[in-house]
Amino acid sequence: MCGIVGYVGKEQAAPILLEGLEKLEYRGYDSAGIAVLSEEKELQVKKSKGRLKVLSALTDGGRAVEGTLGVGHTRWATHGEPSDVNSHPHLSSGRRIAVVHNGIIENYVEIKEFLLAQGVCFQSETDTEVVAQLLEYYYDRSGDVMDSVYRVLHRIEGAYALGIMCRDLPDAFIAARKDAPLLLGYGQGCCFIASDVTAIIKHTRDVAYMEDGEVALVRADGIQVFDALAQPVEKEHHHVDWDVSAAEKGGYAHFMFKEIMEQPEAVRKTISPRLKGGRLCFDELKLTPEEIRALNRICIVACGSSYHVGMVGKYNLERLLRRPVDVMLASEFRYADPLVDESSLVIVISQSGETLDTMAALRQAKALGARTLAIVNVVGSSIAREADGVLYTWAGPEIAVATTKAYSTQLVLLDMLGLYFAQVLGSVTEEESARIVSELQTLPAKMETVLADTEQIKYLASQYFNHSSIFFIGRNLDYALGLEGSLKLKEISYIHSEAYAAGELKHGTISLIEDGTLVVALCSYAPLFDKSVSNIVEVKARGADIVALTGESLGEELSKTAENVLTVPDTHVILQPSLGVLPLQIFAYYVALQRGCDIDKPRNLAKSVTVE
Ligand code: G6P
Numbered sequence: 001m002c003g004i005v006g007y008v009g010k011e012q013a014a015p016i017l018l019e020g021l022e023k024l025e026y027r028g029y030d031s032a033g034i035a036v037l038s039e040e041k042e043l044q045v046k047k048s049k050g051r052l053k054v055l056s057a058l059t060d061g062g063r064a065v066e067g068t069l070g071v072g073h074t075r076w077a078t079h080g081e082p083s084d085v086n087s088h089p090h091l092s093s094g095r096r097i098a099v100v101h102n103g104i105i106e107n108y109v110e111i112k113e114f115l116l117a118q119g120v121c122f123q124s125e126t127d128t129e130v131v132a133q134l135l136e137y138y139y140d141r142s143g144d145v146m147d148s149v150y151r152v153l154h155r156i157e158g159a160y161a162l163g164i165m166c167r168d169l170p171d172a173f174i175a176a177r178k179d180a181p182l183l184l185g186y187g188q189g190c191c192f193i194a195s196d197v198t199a200i201i202k203h204t205r206d207v208a209y210m211e212d213g214e215v216a217l218v219r220a221d222g223i224q225v226f227d228a229l230a231q232p233v234e235k236e237h238h239h240v241d242w243d244v245s246a247a248e249k250g251g252y253a254h255f256m257f258k259e260i261m262e263q264p265e266a267v268r269k270t271i272s273p274r275l276k277g278g279r280l281c282f283d284e285l286k287l288t289p290e291e292i293r294a295l296n297r298i299c300i301v302a303c304g305s306s307y308h309v310g311m312v313g314k315y316n317l318e319r320l321l322r323r324p325v326d327v328m329l330a331s332e333f334r335y336a337d338p339l340v341d342e343s344s345l346v347i348v349i350s351q352s353g354e355t356l357d358t359m360a361a362l363r364q365a366k367a368l369g370a371r372t373l374a375i376v377n378v379v380g381s382s383i384a385r386e387a388d389g390v391l392y393t394w395a396g397p398e399i400a401v402a403t404t405k406a407y408s409t410q411l412v413l414l415d416m417l418g419l420y421f422a423q424v425l426g427s428v429t430e431e432e433s434a435r436i437v438s439e440l441q442t443l444p445a446k447m448e449t450v451l452a453d454t455e456q457i458k459y460l461a462s463q464y465f466n467h468s469s470i471f472f473i474g475r476n477l478d479y480a481l482g483l484e485g486s487l488k489l490k491e492i493s494y495i496h497s498e499a500y501a502a503g504e505l506k507h508g509t510i511s512l513i514e515d516g517t518l519v520v521a522l523c524s525y526a527p528l529f530d531k532s533v534s535n536i537v538e539v540k541a542r543g544a545d546i547v548a549l550t551g552e553s554l555g556e557e558l559s560k561t562a563e564n565v566l567t568v569p570d571t572h573v574i575l576q577p578s579l580g581v582l583p584l585q586i587f588a589y590y591v592a593l594q595r596g597c598d599i600d601k602p603r604n605l606a607k608s609v610t611v612e
Contacts, residue, residue, distance in 0.1 A: 002088070002102035003027050003074040004182065005199040006163045006173055009190025009220045014062030017072035020192075020199035022052055026248045026255075027195070028397025029074035030082035030380070034059070035089035035098035036070035041167050043098045047073075047087035068220075071163035071173060071193075073100035076397055079108070080125030081380035089165075090129040092136035093121055096167045099135070101128040102195055103159035103180040104394065106273045111155065131162065145169050149176065149215060150230060159269065161210075163193055172219045177210040179268075184208045184216055184223050184235065191218050197240050198248050208235035254599045256400035256492070260585050264447040266395040266405040267412050267578070271440055273394075274413075278437055280420045286389035287345075287371065289424045295345045295371075299338070300327040300414075301361045302349035303609065305403045305487060309349055309375075309410040311480035316415055316574045320422035330357035334364055344370040349414070351398060351406035352608040353381020362386055375413055377406050391417065400600045401607045402491045404585050407484065411578055412443065418574075439572040443579075446569040450582045454590075457583050460547055460564055461590030464518050465493070471509065472499040472584075473539070474522030475532055481577045482522050485584030492592040492602050502535040515543035520587075523550040523558055524580045526573060536561050547587075549580055 003024030007016045017034045032055045033047025044065050048054045052074070059065050073088035080086040089098040105111070108127035111134055116122070120133050131152060138148035145166045159179035166174075175182055175193045185192030187204040193216070194200045197207060210216060213228035225233045252258040274281055298317065300310035310327040317325040328336070330348070334357060340346055346365035350358045353376040362383055365372050374387035377395050384390045393409035419436055422428035428436075464470070470489060472482035482499035490497045500509050502521075513519070519539045523532040529550070536546055540561070548562035555567040568579035592599050 002076050002195070003029065003199065004071065004100050004102055004161055004163050004193065004195045006071040006175065006193040006218065007190065008069040008171070008173060008218055009187065010068060011190065012062065012066065013068050013070035014059055014065040016062075016203070017070050018052065018056055018059070018062045019202070020194060021072045021074050023198040023201075023248070024074050024195060025052065026399060027074065027076070028399065029076050031075045031077070031084070031087035032073065033075075033087045033089050034062075034065065034070055034072040035091075035100070035165055036065045036067035037165060037167070037170060038067050041170055043091060043095055043165060043167055045089050045091055045098060047084060047089065049082050049084050049087060069165070069171070069173060071098065071100045071165055073163070077379035078104055078392065078394060079127040086124045086126050088128060090124060090126065090132045092132040094136055096139065097132045097135045098165040099128060099132040100163040101131060102161040102182075103178075104269065104273065105130060105156050105160065106158035107156065127158075131156065135164065139166070145174070146215070146217065146230070149174055153178075153215070158273070161195060172217050175210065175216040175218060177214055178212045182210045184210060184218065184225070186223065186237065190220050191223050193218060196250065201240065205240040206237055207240055208237050254400065254589075256402055256404060256599050257589055259398055259400055259405045260582070260589065261451055262396070263405045263408045263582065264444040264451065266409050267447060268444040269394045270409040270413050271416065271443070274416055275437065275440060278434070280416060280423065280437070282391070282417070282420050284389070284391060285373070285420075287373070291371070292421055292424045295343060297340060297344040298323065298325045298347065299340055299344060299365075300325065300347045300349065301330050301333045301358065301365070303330050303355050303357055305407045305484055306349040306351060306358070306410060308480060308484040308487065309407060309414055311483060312411055312477060312577050313414040313418065315477050315480060317418040317421070319574065320418045320428055321425060322427045330355065330361040333361040338364065338368070340365055340368050340370040342369040345373060346370045347373045347375065347414075348383060348387060349375045349410050350381075350383050351377045351403055351410070353378040353383040354608045354610050355383075356610050359383055359386070375410055377409070398607075401602055401605050402488055402588075408578060408581065411581075412440070412575075415574055415578075416440065436572050436574065439575050443571065443575055446571060446579055447582060450568050450579055454586050456566065457586045458590045461587055461594055464545070464547070465591045465594035467495060467518050469496045469512070470518045470520060471512070472497065472520045472522065473502040473505060473535055474499075474525065475502045475528040476525045477573070477577050478502075478522035478525045478532065478580070481524070481580050481584070482520070484581055485520060485522070485588070488585055488588035489591060491605060492588055492597055492599050493595055494597060494603070495591065502532055505535060505538065510538065510542065513539050513542040513544050517544045519544040519546055520584070521546055521548040521562060522580065523548055523554065524568065524576045526551060526554065529554055533558065533561050549583060551576060
């Protein structure tokens with residue numbers, strides 16, 4: 001997730017920007033840059049791939065770039081790999097406009113084509129550069145910066161927090177926001193913008209939060225804010241009393257909880273560019289409909305939670321495609337002499353894009369002639385570069401070792417891919433397809449509903465946090481979901497936990513159930529609800545305590561059998577795990593919290609496993 005900071009005042013801007021960017025480092029980034037307006041009214045841009053210390057060395061800690069007005073940026077690559085040229089700020093060809101951006105301009109290809117036809121030359125592969133170039137295009141014609149900014153905002157689609165400088169606007173910079181965070185800071189004789197308060201808290205605690213559609217003109221002596229129709233807006237000021245470390249986590253105690261709460265937004269970002277006018281668009285997929293039709297084997301390969309996404313994917317893709325889909329752990333696949341060839345598609349899933357076993361499996365699949373497709377979060381990562389095609393999840397950087405938002409975005413992306421394949425193969429009816437699309441559109445809002453009230457889960461965690469062993473049971477998609485719920489719990493709370501296909505219990509695990517054993521019974525897969533309830537009865541008869549989870553419409557029915565029932569909104573059956581996983585993540589979080597565990601950095605685990 002990119003970070004933005006802007007400053008205008010009496011001090012030298014560059015050192016303040018660098019310091020602000022340092023505070024945004026926790027958000028994750030792969031390159032950084034600043035733009036500062038010189039006394040001669042030149043836009044000086046310094047940027048580089050890599051850590052901030054590279055930028056700092058390049059600018060002598062900011063001292064080599066003189067000027068009292070500037071914007072800075074840490075980039076988390078989305079369009080175009082991490083590189084010096086793709087770093088922000090981006091300059092327009094005439095060097096009159098500099099832009100930093102957090103978000104994704106979804107229609108950048110169309111705007112770029114328009115500008116190319118007008119003779120504009122582009123330097124980078126980014127979506128952001130179109131903002132700088134389009135702004136200069138309008139500015140050339142109108143000579144009015146604010147007017148040009150509004151024209152650009154009307155033309156671009158997607159999400160953005162923007163910091164804009166214009167050479168001809170020597171005492172101000174402009175900020176704009178839609179679906180990406182940006183706040184305004186009011187200091188003594190200086191003003192700021194920032195992606196979050198961490199970047200400026202040293203200088204001011206007096207802030208206002210920009211709303212979607214707003215545009216701000218930021219000067220040293222104050223900030224004018226306008227709405228989408230260019231009408232002035234009075235902003236409510238807030239006093240921030242967080243300490244700096246809490247501020248980095250957006251006020252949350254842990255990155256994991258922050259990332260849990262970010263899931264609706266992350267999923268929205270995954271869905272939105274691929275769902276246009278109710279139609280699925282996979283422009284980035286390097287597979288033609290003919291090639292999809294010619295596939296005779298689909299194999300999903302991954303590790304950890306990404307593998308659990310594959311488990312859900314197997315059920316969902318088989319249901320949608322009516323074709324066999326295999327899922328394999330990457331560490332098994334690579335040594336299994338796998339049966340894949342030119343007519344196979346191997347889908348590898350990886351948040352980091354660097355997991356060694358997944359990488360090895362990908363290389364092996366390629367060596368055997370299979371088509372490969374990667375679902376990856378980190379742009380420009382090794383797996384993303386080596387796969388034949390890549391679908392990015394755009395979850396933003398995930399800091400907590402235990403994945404949450406990466407899992408959710410992978411899940412929804414794989415579901416969407418499955419639906420797209422099914423449409424190509426004609427294996428799904430139009431009605432069914434329309435139902436899934438419509439549920440996809442409401443999914444982020446339903447996720448918000450689940451996350452809005454965590455009290456019941458917190459209470460249950462307080463009841464069961466000192467158990468030494470917890471079982472998760474479920475059938476079909478609930479079994480796949482249970483694997484993730486159980487993994488989350490054991491990863492961060494160190495409680496022994498196992499997930500079982502509920503029907504398999506009687507073949508062994510039921511011998512472990514005794515008085516007071518906690519069984520988390522997942523009953524959100526409606527077609528097998530009654531069967532799951534029978535399994536609850538079985539374990540209850542052996543003394544188990546039950547925490548059960550289901551969709552709202554079945555909640556009442558379930559409470560006849562289970563003492564503790566958690567519900568999530570109903571949705572299309574294939575999307576139910578996207579909602580069901582949320583209470584399980586929160587349960588794991590609160591259990592670990594009660595046990596005093598190091599939630600963001602659990603013992604013995606690593607975020608990115610680059611060893612075998
Ligand atoms: C580690 C992480 C997990 C992750 C797994 C696979 O074990 O702690 O959260 O699911 O690696 O990582 P990947 O980056 O390939 O998704």
